[in-house]
Amino acid sequence: MSQSAPPLRSAEEIEANASFDALLWALSRPGQIRHLPKPGEAALIDALIDRECRVYSADPLLIPQVMRSGAEIADMASADHVFLATVQDSEVLKSLQLGSDLYPDEGATVILRCKLGAGAHLRLSGPGVNGTCDLQVAGLPDGFWQTRAQVMRYPTGFELILLDGDRLAALPRSTIVEVL
Numbered sequence: 421m422s423q424s425a426p427p428l429r430s431a432e433e434i435e436a437n438a439s440f441d442a443l444l445w446a447l448s449r450p451g452q453i454r455h456l457p458k459p460g461e462a463a464l465i466d467a468l469i470d471r472e473c474r475v476y477s478a479d480p481l482l483i484p485q486v487m488r489s490g491a492e493i494a495d496m497a498s499a500d501h502v503f504l505a506t507v508q509d510s511e512v513l514k515s516l517q518l519g520s521d522l523y524p525d526e527g528a529t530v531i532l533r534c535k536l537g538a539g540a541h542l543r544l545s546g547p548g549v550n551g552t553c554d555l556q557v558a559g560l561p562d563g564f565w566q567t568r569a570q571v572m573r574y575p576t577g578f579e580l581i582l583l584d585g586d587r588l589a590a591l592p593r594s595t596i597v598e599v600l
Contacts (some may be wrong), residue, residue: 429560432466439467445592447579451553453536459586461503461531465489468501468529477503502578504528507560510567521537524575527593534559536584541600544591554600555589557582565599 429437435457442454456463461482466588469475471490476499477483486493486503487490496502496515504512519527542565545551571577577593589596 435463435599436466439463442588443467443581443590446581446588447592448548450546450548450591450595451542451555451589453587453589456586456588461583464531464581464588465503466582471570473501475501475503477505479505483593499528500526502528504530504532506533507564510561510564513564513567514572516571518571518573518576518578520576524577524593527576528578529581530578531581531583532560532583534584535585536582536589540565543598543600544595545598546592546595548592549595559591565597568597571572 438457442456443593446452446454461479462485465482466489467486469486469489469491471488471492472492473491475486476494476496477486482503483493491501494500496512498517500517502516516530517526517528519525535558537556538558540560542555542557544553544555568580572593574594579593580591582589582591
C-alpha cells in the first residue's frame with residue numbers, strides 16, 4: 421500500500437495561517453502587541469474572511485480583496501467584519517452589530533488603524549489579562565473609549581482589532597478599558 425504525501429501549503433496559506441495565529445494570540449491576551457507577516461488589513465482579510473462572512477469596508481481599496489474571498493459586501497449595521505480604516509467620530513460604534521444575549525457571537529469584529537505605543541494611556545483588565553495591562557493608542561477620536569463602554573453590555577458587544585502597520589493588539593468585548 422503506497423502512502424500519499426501530505427499536500428504542500430502555498431505561501432499564501434502559510435501567511436494567512438500566521439496572520440490568524442497572531443490574531444488569536446492577540447485576542448487571548450488583550451493589549452499585548454503581536455506582529456503580522458505583512459502590514460495592513462490584507463493579512464487579516466486573508467485570515468478571517470470567507471464566503472460565509474458579511475463585510476463592510478470604509479476603505480474602497482480593500483473591496484477587491486474582500487470580493488475575491490467570496491464574502492458578501494454589507495452595510496456596517498449587518499456586517500460580521502467591519503474594516504473602518506480610521507475613525508473620525510466615535511458615534512460610529514453605535515452602528516455596529518453587537519449580537520444578543522443568546523447569540524453574542526453575532527457581534528462584529530472591528531478593525532481600526534491607529535498608532536500603538538503613543539497617545540491615550542489605557543489600563544486593561546478582564547479575561548485574558550493577568551491583573552492589568554497598560555496600552556497606549558493614538559489616532560482615535562475624542563470620546564472613543566467612553567462610547568465603547570456605553571455600547572458594550574457583556575456578553576454582547578464587538579471585538580476590536582487595533583492595527584498599526586504589521587502590529588496589532590486586540591480587545592475582546594470582555595475587556596474593560598480604563599483611560600488613565
